[in-house]
Amino acid sequence: MKKVLAAGLMAAALSGCAGGAHPAPGASGTSQPTATVSTSAAGSSPAADQPSAVGDIDGYKSVGKFFVSVLGLKFSCTAAVIGASVIVTAAHCFTGVFSGTRYSTTGWMFAPMWHDNQFPYGKWTVRAVYLAQGWIKTFDPALDYAVVVLNPRAGRDISSYTGQDSWNPGFALAPGQSAPVRIVGIPLGGLKARVSLTRADAVRAGPGLTVLRASTPGFGNGTSGGPWFDPFSTTTGTGTIVGLTGGYQEGGVSDTPSYADFLSAPFAGLVAAAARSTAGCSSAGACRYWP
Secondary structure, three states: OOOHHHHHHHHHHHHHHHOOOOOOOOOOOOOOOOOOOEOHHHOOOOHHHOOOEEEEEOOOOOEEEEEEEEOOEEEEEEEEEOOOOEEEEOHHHOEEEEOOEEEEOEEEEEEEOOEOOEOOOOOEOEEEEEEEHHHHHHOOHHHOOEEEEEOOEOOEOOHHHHOOOEEOOOOOOOOOOEEEEEEEEOOOOOOOEEEEEEEEEEEEEEOOEEEEEEOOOOOOOOOOOOEEEEEEEOOOOEEEEEEEEOOHHHHOOOOOOEEEEEOOHHHHHHHHHHHHOOOOEOOOOEEEEEO
């Protein structure tokens, strides 16, 4: 997860030598090879170098902490509600590869607007998880997103408590273009949601791979899967998601900058598969990963 899975697996590996040492908040790492991002395509002032307004808040109802376990250690990602019973986060919050070894997480639970160890909208369990076939097979960094269906509570879906965000599969920028964004993440070692108001640049991260890059000071462990909004309403506390922290470098090897994939056609396919309760994989490569 953005800096968290590598830290978690490293902590587990060290536990045998150090009596079960846990990673320090903000520890960095990535489970994918690091490539060189072409900043020339993004102009002379990439978003990572642009000033941003960053602060901590209790959060937004539709955004929350997504709890997972790795090798018996507890970690988290960030997720957002996009449907009556549907949330989105990063695919690497479920499975990925670290130092050549494939991993899977367990113990999933979503807590909307989690803050200060409080659960104002309860704890929500997972009914089904949908991942792109290209992520499951080869961990394609362009497909690092997950669509998750939640179980109802007291006969009600999650959106009846939290509202829901929209998402824009048509949002696209060419390398060198930028757009204003509101990025939200819940750091593993923090007690609040962290928000960065900045501009996201489109940059080339590899052959055929264009991603969003933005300044996100303090976005360390636990911020993977966090939504990138454009636009966002402070009146309703909801917005339109154009990306999720993840993809290239699984979101970033340090707290800033962060990276996000565009929500392209494969993402739309996952949402459709979840709506149809598709079993197995669709012809478009949208797969029911669990159960």
